[in-house]
Amino acid sequence: MVVNLSALPPVEIGDATGFVRLHRRELDLVQPVAASHGEHRSRRVLIVEVGNGKSCGWGECGAPDDASYTGETADAAAAFLADISPSSFAGRAPVTATMVRSLVSAIDGDACSRHPMAVAALEMAVLDAQLRAGETAFESLFGVTPKRAATAGATLGNMPANATDASVVIDAVVRHALDAVAAGYSRLKLKIGPGLHTTELVRELRAVIAEDVMLLGDANGAYGIDDVGHVASLGELGLEIVEQPFAPHDTASHQALVATGAIRVALDEGVRSAHDALDALANHECTDVTLKPARFGYLACVEALVKLADHGAGAWIGGMFDTGVARWANVRLAAHPSVTLASDIGASDRYWVYDLTAPVTASAGLVAVPGVRRPGLSGVPFDT
Numbered sequence: 307m308v309v310n311l312s313a314l315p316p317v318e319i320g321d322a323t324g325f326v327r328l329h330r331r332e333l334d335l336v337q338p339v340a341a342s343h344g345e346h347r348s349r350r351v352l353i354v355e356v357g358n359g360k361s362c363g364w365g366e367c368g369a370p371d372d373a374s375y376t377g378e379t380a381d382a383a384a385a386f387l388a389d390i391s392p393s394s395f396a397g398r399a400p401v402t403a404t405m406v407r408s409l410v411s412a413i414d415g416d417a418c419s420r421h422p423m424a425v426a427a428l429e430m431a432v433l434d435a436q437l438r439a440g441e442t443a444f445e446s447l448f449g450v451t452p453k454r455a456a457t458a459g460a461t462l463g464n465m466p467a468n469a470t471d472a473s474v475v476i477d478a479v480v481r482h483a484l485d486a487v488a489a490g491y492s493r494l495k496l497k498i499g500p501g502l503h504t505t506e507l508v509r510e511l512r513a514v515i516a517e518d519v520m521l522l523g524d525a526n527g528a529y530g531i532d533d534v535g536h537v538a539s540l541g542e543l544g545l546e547i548v549e550q551p552f553a554p555h556d557t558a559s560h561q562a563l564v565a566t567g568a569i570r571v572a573l574d575e576g577v578r579s580a581h582d583a584l585d586a587l588a589n590h591e592c593t594d595v596t597l598k599p600a601r602f603g604y605l606a607c608v609e610a611l612v613k614l615a616d617h618g619a620g621a622w623i624g625g626m627f628d629t630g631v632a633r634w635a636n637v638r639l640a641a642h643p644s645v646t647l648a649s650d651i652g653a654s655d656r657y658w659v660y661d662l663t664a665p666v667t668a669s670a671g672l673v674a675v676p677g678v679r680r681p682g683l684s685g686v687p688f689d690t
């Protein structure tokens with residue numbers, strides 16, 4: 307392990323005062339999110355709190371309400387954690403973040419692959435508790451000097467629900483893009499795919515936004531091998547990076563697209579760990595790495611960032627629909643100098659009517675990093 311946690315005190319979860327608490331909260335969204343059966347106007351988030359009478363730590367599970375991302379849902383993650391947490395920690399007074407995966411696996415062999423986001427949330431909470439107990443900032447684990455501010459990317463709002471008229475969709479996305487650029491964001495992420503008017507959208511966006519604003523399209527695996535030429539043509543129109551163009555494990559299509567050299571390629575659903583992401587890079591399936599701490603865990607992401615420095619590839623921190631608990635943690639991770647591209651850490655008020663924590667705020671597309679005077683990893687909820 308590259309990251310050295312030996313100086314941090316373990317957390318005594320398993321003693322009489324120890325606890326693992328799960329908190330579910332319904333948070334209102336600023337913009338409704340389109341779903342196959344209509345719209346979501348709120349999300350029911352899952353927060354994990356661990357600790358004892360002396361200290362506590364916070365984690366957030368990134369699993370969405372439905373199974374459309376990788377199949378893991380927040381409800382299933384909550385049920386799994388409620389079931390496994392007492393037996394994971396009972397009688398094991400000193401617990402560290404590096405023990406969490408082996409403790410969980412000892413009880414439920416393949417839990418880390420069935421519930422990666424639930425396990426990552428538990429590990430995050432234990433790591434946060436250790437850092438707070440040791441009065442240590444997460445950035446201190448990097449072994450290199452962190453950046454003072456992290457570059458935030460903006461995710462453009464969803465299309466109007468059920469809009470089939472191309473001009474309605476394009477007008478809405480362009481309006482969101484211009485608002486984000488006016489707010490100082492230098493990277494915009496939009497959903498792309500068959501039926502989403504992608505070619506017209508990219509052409510229109512490139513016509514109205516400055517050349518130095520990076521455009522990233524997330525396809526969520528919607529394209530197939532016959533679309534390699536089409537996706538490459540989006541690169542020629544000015545889409546700089548495509549995220550997960552083809553289905554997970556469609557190695558041949560990803561390699562074919564990378565070989566065109568027309569567009570940068572990053573994987574999301576297609577990698578199950580930070581280690582996988584580095585392998586995909588070496589295997590020419592991608593040109594850049596998206597590190598998703600909600601799926602991989604923060605410690606694995608730091609390890610991957612240390613290794614990335616040797617590869618010279620671009621990297622950014624990928625987000626889910628994070629509350630301030632994980633959003634602040636992602637800001638801290640995005641302060642690593644090997645994060646070279648804008649991360650999914652846009653301001654809280656782009657997503658939530660009220661966040662659970664002090665909101666993440668961006669100025670000119672930058673988010674100030676909490677820094678070494680603020681021990682811990684996660685944002686702390688006002689109340690749960």
Ligand SMILES: [Mg+2]
Binds near residue numbers: 524526549550574575
């Ligand atoms: Mg994605």
